[in-house]
Amino acid sequence: MNNRAELRSLIETANQTVLKTFQDSRPVWFDVRPAIEALPGMTRDTILHAGPPIEWSRMCEPQRSGVICAALFEGLADSESEAVAKIEAGDICLAPCHEHGAVGGMAGITSASSALAMVRDEASGAVGCSQLYQGPRGQLRSRDDYDREAARQWRWLAEVLGPVLQAAVRASGGIDVKHITAKALQMGDECHNRNSAASALLLMEILPWALRARMDPASLRDSLAYLTGAEQFSLCVSMAAAKATADAASGVPHSTIVTTLSRNGTDFGIRVSGLGDTWFTAPANEVDGLLFSAEWNADDTVPDMGDSAIMETVGLGGHVQAAAPVLQQFVGGSFQRAVQLTEEMRQITVGALQDYRIPNLDFAPAPAATDIRHVVRTGTTPIIDTAIAHRKGGVIGAGQTRAPLDCFKKALRAFFDTYVPATEP
């Protein structure tokens, strides 16, 4: 049992290292660039998607239609049937955002020309990227709604908003994302399903620089009009920041801390710091929440989807539920329930983030660094705030879900197999 005690000690040390990486992370938004320039390993014929890897045949409908739209948009195919044929032949490569230093909300479809927010963790040097938030008219992932307007919107993000933000962010010398996140937590955001405060703060940080950058006036006005209406805009920046943090925390031998929580609408996948790039998956859960219209029902929804659970991975979103009691309205909850959920997350995390405080809990720090051992032992999985997608694309609701326990069980078994020699009993 000495070996076991030694292993436990190694795990504790490794987990503290990972926790410290989370705590010390200093994400700064420093650039906006097209995916082909920003992402390692990106190619013209690669299309990235949210969640763990998945074969074309098992992809949920919103991701399939999003991939086809992207293929057409990038000129990789001239028709839907040609796109499908090229995908099936492997001429168009599909890969998870997460494996290319990126994260993507909802379907997460990201192709070569997608404009990406780039955030660097100044403490570790790690960079995370996220596609820019897709505005109200962005229905690219909805097969039925797909039309020229969607392509126009996609092009607009790449050709108008992207360059404006690029100029502003470069002129600013970098926007301190940690500072904005900390302030937003005092303003009712949990930084996943609610981003009203962070988006407003970000706008106020960026605009003076955008004005000084002498942009084309029409592009500037268009971008400003968009940003003043986009209450979720900051999420893409927050996600890129979280990705940088999580990647910095990856690959620490012996650590049982989760460094990826992600979903593709079919599977939920996690990665664990001490287990490298291996994904551990289980069927994604449905999302408990509110649909925005009576025209939809549970049959219209896809299971949990998107890389946005990177927020919970680093201790925000569902973990700081108590900071955003407004969101309880999506799930018929209460302030007390929100408080309980945050306290529950403390049971499966190994520490807390001193820079991210929850005013409603007397400024208690956010619980962070989810330990697969605690998850399996308690049966409590991370709670995830998230949107609800329609099977044919588009967001139709919002609410909460849980990560499936099976991912954590598989990871724990793999951890045992990796770190406990087979010869031992």
Next chain:
Amino acid sequence: MRDLKTQVDQANEEALRIVLSGRPVLVDVRPAIDVVPGMSRNTILHSAPPIEWRDMCGPHRNGVLGAILWEGLADTPADAEAMIENGDVLIEPCHHHDTVGAGTGITSASTPMLVVENTAHGNRAFSCLSEGGGLELLKWGCYDQKIADHLSWQAEVLGPTLKSAIEAVGGVDVKNIISKAVQMGDECHNRSIAANSLFFREIAVALLDTASDRKTLIDSVTFLTEADQFFLHGIMAAAKSMLNPAAGTEFSTMVTAMARNGVEFGIRVAGLGDTWFTAPANHVEGLFFRSEWGPDDAAPDLGDSSITETIGLGGFIQAAAPSVQSYVGGSMQQAIDNTREMATVCIGANPEFPIPALDFSGAPVGIDIRKVVKTQTAPLIDTAITHRDKGLIGAGQVRTPLACFEQALKAFARQYATS
């Protein structure tokens, strides 16, 4: 007596209905002389209640002198003082001109004013533009060339720029901003950062569209994005515009104004017309921003900003803004207890300002002088702490004196019990 009780209850319901039905919209920014009723070139307004020049606190005296110099009515402080003593300058409370002023509330003819129209009742109320952050502002009784230049920039550049933007968007719905801000950690008195960001978001595109030139645009945007508490003055004018139509409601014991001049605390009551009921202002407990400052340096409670509590914001909804507890070393539980305590002196709740941490129960609103006296519960006010000479030195909270409520209740009895 039973009939009178019923009459009072009904009058209070009516007074509160008038307040809650208000729809304050920020419609304009104009110099005080153009819009404030009864304003003249040689009038200086200050935070209420009324007070004689010789009795004024330091920040008020210094602020009045500063405003006289800024307006060019006098060249030196000594000349300014002589003018006051000769009666060549009129000194009156903001509240007597449908105006509210934070801190010293110093408002003069050229001061750029936020014009808030209560579109449900057709009345207007006013508050000066915030000078932004900083410990040394005219708002806190400070005056020097730098402050004068900034005031002039606000009057000549920022005011007209805001006016154009506000007109371009067809007015800004202040109630909607307050409602959202209360969901975002503002109690809208000591903290209005969310309201400020929401206001900025509403006018940002219009600023770009209407600003006269590039420098004006950059300077104005830079100021507005850095002035965290800028919109407090808009909220105050909105509160005043909502409360004014309820003033004069016969038989009502609802408070329609609470204000402090650094010497006295005063209230007005709906059923008692324009009469101020006053008592010595209390000292504010809280956090001093520098270690060299302490309670001995502070002026008593000062400013019209307690109009926010009068409308059920600020100290009445601390549960919505736990961050503000950091000034007083409080806790979330204390904030919740304080909000619940304020509900015991109020006529009703405001469903348009729901408090998330109280599962969206409405903010307590409509202070009933009967309940204050009966429970001996003094309303709680979040507020700044001003140095007794001049300057902002801290922030915290303070209770109103009870004596002014007791006087008002006696006056109410004299007026109505025998009728």
Next chain:
Amino acid sequence: MNEPKQALLSADLKVINIGLELFADSLAAQAVDVVRVDWKPPLELEPELERILDDLL
């Protein structure tokens, strides 16, 4: 503003990461449109996982 809860929600409806214009008309129906999908807490842990945890935790 007449229905503050709706006003709140309408702000939150933009929550979302992609997509759809939100339909003001549909907001009125929201209160009855709650879709609940229960997740169930796990039951007993398999002995193998218990053993692993005893070693690692």
